[in-house]
Amino acid sequence: xxxxxxxxxxxxxxxxxxxxxAKALGIRTVQIYSAAxxxxxxxxxxxxxxxxxxxxxxxxxLNIEAVVTMAKAAGVDAVHPGYGFLSENADFADAVEAAxxxxxxPKGDAIRLLGDKVAAREVAARAGVPTVPGSAGxxxxxxxxxxxxxxxxxxxxxxxxxxxGGRGIRVAANRADLERHFPQASAEALAAFxxxxxxxxxxxxxxxxxxxxxxxxxENFIHCYERECSLQRRRQKVWEEAPSFxxxxxxxxxxxxxxxxxxxxxxxxxxGTVEYLYDDETGEFYFIEVNTRIQVEHxxxxxxxxxxxxxxxxxxxxxxxxxxxxxxxKIAGHAVECRINVEDPVRGFLPTPGRIDxxxxxxxxxxRFDTMLYEGYTIPPxxxxxxxxxIVHAENRDVCLERLxxxxxxxxxIGPPTTIGLxxxxxxxxxxxxxxxxxxxxxxxxxxxxxxxxxxxAEVA
Amino acid sequence: xxxTEIRSPLPGTFYRSPAPDVPPFKADGxxxxxxxxxGIIEVMKTFQELSAGVExxxxxxxVDNEEPxxxxxxxxxxxx
Numbered sequence: 001x002x003x004x005x006x007x008x009x010x011x012x013x014x015x016x017x018x019x020x021x022a023k024a025l026g027i028r029t030v031q032i033y034s035a036a037x038x039x040x041x042x043x044x045x046x047x048x049x050x051x052x053x054x055x056x057x058x059x060x061x062l063n064i065e066a067v068v069t070m071a072k073a074a075g076v077d078a079v080h081p082g083y084g085f086l087s088e089n090a091d092f093a094d095a096v097e098a099a100x101x102x103x104x105x106p107k108g109d110a111i112r113l114l115g116d117k118v119a120a121r122e123v124a125a126r127a128g129v130p131t132v133p134g135s136a137g138x139x140x141x142x143x144x145x146x147x148x149x150x151x152x153x154x155x156x157x158x159x160x161x162x163x164x165g166g167r168g169i170r171v172a173a174n175r176a177d178l179e180r181h182f183p184q185a186s187a188e189a190l191a192a193f194x195x196x197x198x199x200x201x202x203x204x205x206x207x208x209x210x211x212x213x214x215x216x217x218x219e220n221f222i223h224c225y226e227r228e229c230s231l232q233r234r235r236q237k238v239w240e241e242a243p244s245f246x247x248x249x250x251x252x253x254x255x256x257x258x259x260x261x262x263x264x265x266x267x268x269x270x271x272g273t274v275e276y277l278y279d280d281e282t283g284e285f286y287f288i289e290v291n292t293r294i295q296v297e298h299x300x301x302x303x304x305x306x307x308x309x310x311x312x313x314x315x316x317x318x319x320x321x322x323x324x325x326x327x328x329x330k331i332a333g334h335a336v337e338c339r340i341n342v343e344d345p346v347r348g349f350l351p352t353p354g355r356i357d358x359x360x361x362x363x364x365x366x367x368r369f370d371t372m373l374y375e376g377y378t379i380p381p382x383x384x385x386x387x388x389x390x391i392v393h394a395e396n397r398d399v400c401l402e403r404l405x406x407x408x409x410x411x412x413x414i415g416p417p418t419t420i421g422l423x424x425x426x427x428x429x430x431x432x433x434x435x436x437x438x439x440x441x442x443x444x445x446x447x448x449x450x451x452x453x454x455x456x457x458a459e460v461a
Numbered sequence: 462x463x464x465t466e467i468r469s470p471l472p473g474t475f476y477r478s479p480a481p482d483v484p485p486f487k488a489d490g491x492x493x494x495x496x497x498x499x500g501i502i503e504v505m506k507t508f509q510e511l512s513a514g515v516e517x518x519x520x521x522x523x524v525d526n527e528e529p530x531x532x533x534x535x536x537x538x539x540x541x
Contacts, residue, residue, distance in 0.1 A: 384506060
């Protein structure tokens with residue numbers, strides 16, 4: 001059944017992105033909004049808009065019953081969940097389908113399976129994808145935990161099976177640490193997630209974060225190559241690139257093939273991302289997790305492949321087969337995305353919601369700015385601080401970084417402080433130019449290089 | 462008897478206790494010292510503790526738990 005209308009169960013820049021993709025496909029759009037979001041850009045761009053609840057996300061964008069009721073009342077064929085909020089909530093996917101509508105994403109069962117970290121590791125292992133050395137499944141006793149740790153070597157991470165997104169993780173540097181942390185971790189996991197199940201993984205101390213974009217229609221599965229997202233602060237990505245330019249070609253082929261094998265193992269439907277850690281020194285890669293949604297950083301993949309990922313996921317949800325074959329997916333040039341947040345980098349990244357007095361968006365070849373901003377808009381304080389993504393594409397990485405520096409200089413946001421200055425410093429940094437980074441690079445760099453440049457300490461909070 | 466107002470320095474969501482299912486930092490009627498934490502303001506998923514900033518008796522909250530607040534809005538009053 002072709003989708004003729006859809007409801008956007010999200011807000012901010014991704015809601016705008018989904019509306020643009022839907023309009024290009026001739027699909028009617030209905031935007032939900034909280035009481036704090038009545039004047040957001042997506043409300044202005046959508047064909048219709050309906051208020052879903054009060055400002056608190058729990059009472060609006062995360063309220064499954066209210067969102068499904070709105071979708072039914074609006075008479076739409078489908079619901080697009082975007083990223084964050086309910087995008088990886090299997091109960092929401094089930095509720096949408098139970099209401100007779102199409103959820104634009106995988107089935108609830110697939111979301112549930114891949115969202116369970118232990119089950120996802122097992123799926124990866126079955127598909128022949130290397131996982132971080134650790135326990136084969138859940139472990140119930142300290143004896144099992146120490147046996148695993150002796151085999152993999154310390155340090156190890158004790159993780160909650162029901163955790164995720166960086167929550168429910170403890171690090172044990174040695175056996176004494178493990179003996180101390182294990183019982184506490186189990187009790188905490190039980191309290192936080194209602195499930196005391198734990199598993200153990202070796203800590204990979206120095207690695208790149210590399211992830212593979214996948215697309216599947218339930219029968220055919222392809223990859224759209226990889227992204228590198230090693231520049232992170234507090235486990236949140238700050239700057240992303242495609243491709244991971246230092247990855248050797250044979251490693252790229254193995255990595256991408258393993259992501260396709262994993263997609264095939266679960267008969268994946270929709271767009272997804274398989275995340276890995278890649279160790280430059282050994283050339284080994286390890287599966288971390290699968291994200292069953294469109295990701296914030298999807299535009300860098302779109303820029304180098306020419307594929308509209310959001311349009312493709314809508315078409316697949318409507319029952320179409322993949323519109324592209326693997327041999328038609330080609331990398332052209334290099335792309336970088338900078339996340340523009342309303343945060344003050346010189347005051348410990350304190351969030352700074354407020355009014356946009358003036359906005360100048362850079363233009364030109366290979367420059368794209370995905371945003372929710374317009375002049376006169378007041379950013380509410382209740383949601384994420386991401387307000388825009390500057391994406392730049394060029395024939396190679398060196399030219400891309402030069403073009404990025406110019407685009408950052410041209411991007412003007414008068415009003416709240418933003419992270420534009422941070423990205424300007426990164427774009428001109430010699431280590432970034434060489435690609436000499438790993439997942440812990442940025443936090444160290446903020447303490448030393450950036451603090452030196454701004455004359456302020458990077459962390460206050 | 463004069464009243465002193467305690468205002469939120471930031472816009473966001475006001476919480477009276479450090480976590481759900483935990484008693485509030487201060488109950489109505491409590492005395493406060495300037496460094497005492499009286500609540501938390503959540504702004505864009507980050508949590509900032511709000512201290513009283515003044516010493517006083519008989520604090521009275523004007524904003525409920527989990528309610529949105531604007532920068533400069535009066536959160537509570539104390540008797541100086």
